[in-house]
Amino acid sequence: MAKLLVVDDEANIRLLYAAELSDEGYDVVTAGSALEAVEKLESGSFDLAVIDIKLKNESGIELLQRIVKERHTVPVILCTAFSCYKDDFSAWLADGYVVKSSDLQELKDEIARVLAKRQKAAYT
Amino acid sequence: MDWECCWSRDHIEADHCPYVGEGEEDLLSSQRRRIVEKCVECPRFKNDLARMKGAGYPLSDVLPYILTEFQEQKAQMGAMLSFLNSRTREIKFLREVGLVLQNSIDLDEVLSIAMTAITAGKGFGMNRAFLLMTDKERRNIRGYLGVGPRDYEEAWRTWEDISRSNFTLRQLARDFQKTKLSSEKVKFHDILQQLTVPLADQGHIFNRALRGKKPILVENALNNPDLDRGLARILGVDTFLVMPLISRNRRIGVIIADNCITHKPITLQDMQSLETFAFPVAFALERASLYERLQEEVAKQKAANLKLREQQELIVKMEKMALVGKITSSIAHSIRNPLMVIGGFARTLLKGSSADDEKRSYLESIVRETRQLEEVLSEVLDYSESLFPVTDYWDLNELVVKAMGELEGVMNGAGVACRMELAPDLPVVRIDYKQISYCLKTITTTALSAMELGGELHVESLKDGEAVLLRVTDDGKPLSETAQVALTTPFFQTQELGEGVGLSLCKSILERQGNSLTITGRPGGGNTYSIRLLTKKETI
Numbered sequence: 001m002a003k004l005l006v007v008d009d010e011a012n013i014r015l016l017y018a019a020e021l022s023d024e025g026y027d028v029v030t031a032g033s034a035l036e037a038v039e040k041l042e043s044g045s046f047d048l049a050v051i052d053i054k055l056k057n058e059s060g061i062e063l064l065q066r067i068v069k070e071r072h073t074v075p076v077i078l079c080t081a082f083s084c085y086k087d088d089f090s091a092w093l094a095d096g097y098v099v100k101s102s103d104l105q106e107l108k109d110e111i112a113r114v115l116a117k118r119q120k121a122a123y124t
Numbered sequence: 125m126d127w128e129c130c131w132s133r134d135h136i137e138a139d140h141c142p143y144v145g146e147g148e149e150d151l152l153s154s155q156r157r158r159i160v161e162k163c164v165e166c167p168r169f170k171n172d173l174a175r176m177k178g179a180g181y182p183l184s185d186v187l188p189y190i191l192t193e194f195q196e197q198k199a200q201m202g203a204m205l206s207f208l209n210s211r212t213r214e215i216k217f218l219r220e221v222g223l224v225l226q227n228s229i230d231l232d233e234v235l236s237i238a239m240t241a242i243t244a245g246k247g248f249g250m251n252r253a254f255l256l257m258t259d260k261e262r263r264n265i266r267g268y269l270g271v272g273p274r275d276y277e278e279a280w281r282t283w284e285d286i287s288r289s290n291f292t293l294r295q296l297a298r299d300f301q302k303t304k305l306s307s308e309k310v311k312f313h314d315i316l317q318q319l320t321v322p323l324a325d326q327g328h329i330f331n332r333a334l335r336g337k338k339p340i341l342v343e344n345a346l347n348n349p350d351l352d353r354g355l356a357r358i359l360g361v362d363t364f365l366v367m368p369l370i371s372r373n374r375r376i377g378v379i380i381a382d383n384c385i386t387h388k389p390i391t392l393q394d395m396q397s398l399e400t401f402a403f404p405v406a407f408a409l410e411r412a413s414l415y416e417r418l419q420e421e422v423a424k425q426k427a428a429n430l431k432l433r434e435q436q437e438l439i440v441k442m443e444k445m446a447l448v449g450k451i452t453s454s455i456a457h458s459i460r461n462p463l464m465v466i467g468g469f470a471r472t473l474l475k476g477s478s479a480d481d482e483k484r485s486y487l488e489s490i491v492r493e494t495r496q497l498e499e500v501l502s503e504v505l506d507y508s509e510s511l512f513p514v515t516d517y518w519d520l521n522e523l524v525v526k527a528m529g530e531l532e533g534v535m536n537g538a539g540v541a542c543r544m545e546l547a548p549d550l551p552v553v554r555i556d557y558k559q560i561s562y563c564l565k566t567i568t569t570t571a572l573s574a575m576e577l578g579g580e581l582h583v584e585s586l587k588d589g590e591a592v593l594l595r596v597t598d599d600g601k602p603l604s605e606t607a608q609v610a611l612t613t614p615f616f617q618t619q620e621l622g623e624g625v626g627l628s629l630c631k632s633i634l635e636r637q638g639n640s641l642t643i644t645g646r647p648g649g650g651n652t653y654s655i656r657l658l659t660k661k662e663t664i
Contacts, residue, residue, distance in 0.1 A: 012465040016464070016465055100460065102465075102498060103467070
């Protein structure tokens, strides 16, 4: 079972992600801040992280940069309200990107795609 | 003694003196005036003097001397009076011309009065005159205008017309400006063209006249080895006057005047009169030229001001939009997350509900409405985000390929094929990559909405002078004019297109950077969306 870390400062959104993604068969761990996310990443091993770009008083992109810098191998999917972040260079470090929506299908598809890609890379 | 002449009588009758004419009747009763005006010239008086001498009158030897001296003095007085009269006429004429020259700032009016004054019989009466002026760069003297007849026939016709018209000089000049000025400029074009002389050519007669600030009279030019015969050949006369036009030590130009038709000699007095006249002409010409240049500069300034005002209005508009953007962004952000939670859990509940659950339709409504709200929010957020561009130099073709690649799925779904025609070797454009990418995608999506039956979408890039054009053409239903306006006005609603900010946002984004977006309907159906991107920074 793939283990996911969901980072969002909104408790209800964390709850929604946890419910929906657990239904998809993932092991979901949530974090409400960048600090909590880093702690959880350091204490356990994750197959993927889903990070909101706009965290309270912090930036999801900074967290992403930190993850890359600290050589965490976990792939990252960024979630945001802005569709145009897709073309932002700093967001290009992420493995995937989705626009936040009540329809989580796009996120689920993206998680499946990134995990499959990672698995394929591990085999080769 | 019984004298033949009436000099000895106080009063005479009209038949006593044949030299007292009509209108001079007062001389009959004025002995003194009669003697001075008539008797001194009268042959009868001369006879009386001879008789006096014969009779041994003591003053008869002296009187002829006095008489001769008196006659000489009288002749001299007459000449001086005539000279004074001609001078008075000239001053009157110069005053009339000077008044017009002083008041006029219209170059054509100044030219008309000056050239008419030189060539009209009521003026200096020269047959022909050429005006040459120094050019703006102050490098050459150039032929500017010629006035006068080209041949005898024309001369005869023109002078006949003028003598019949009885116009004053001022009226003549006005008539000339209205009816002849433009044709005269053309008439002597061949001669004027040959009269260009560099100001640096110190030996040329024009420059000599300008340097000496004095007119030069050229006589017998074709037979005088000291003179340049070229000018005489161009003018077709061997006697002409070169008059320098100088105002405040500034070389304005030269007037050449001649009597090419009558071949009347140019007198010293002609020269002096023209010299007096040249000063106000030079001054008026300089002032009118300066005024003309000033007008040109004013027009340029006006255009620059207009552009500046437009830019300012655009900035104000943009600032307003930026403010709207900030407010909407803030509202949209605070709405987005709760909306996501509502819609998300509604979907979760919907998934878990059985097909016959009567509450299912309520959940479906929540899902549908939140999706619609989310779509509106996306547009609003895209709009506010796009107001802060980061520009750099980009290859437009690369951007087009990438953006259209992202829309491949949407286009396939709509049954639309994309044909790209991208010009090679396009210059790089200074743009915000994500904004232009957004614009292209928005335009494509808008175009797709007009292609309900599928078809072909043509995307092309090409160079257009200093700019690069990106054109998207659909073969769908042509948009009405209202729809075209609606597309570029935020939240403008039409039945055809619904409501939104898409293309209006693109238009603002492009205009902010000095670029543009235009939409045109094609006669055969379809619409063309053209983005014009500058390749270098725009300057005012």
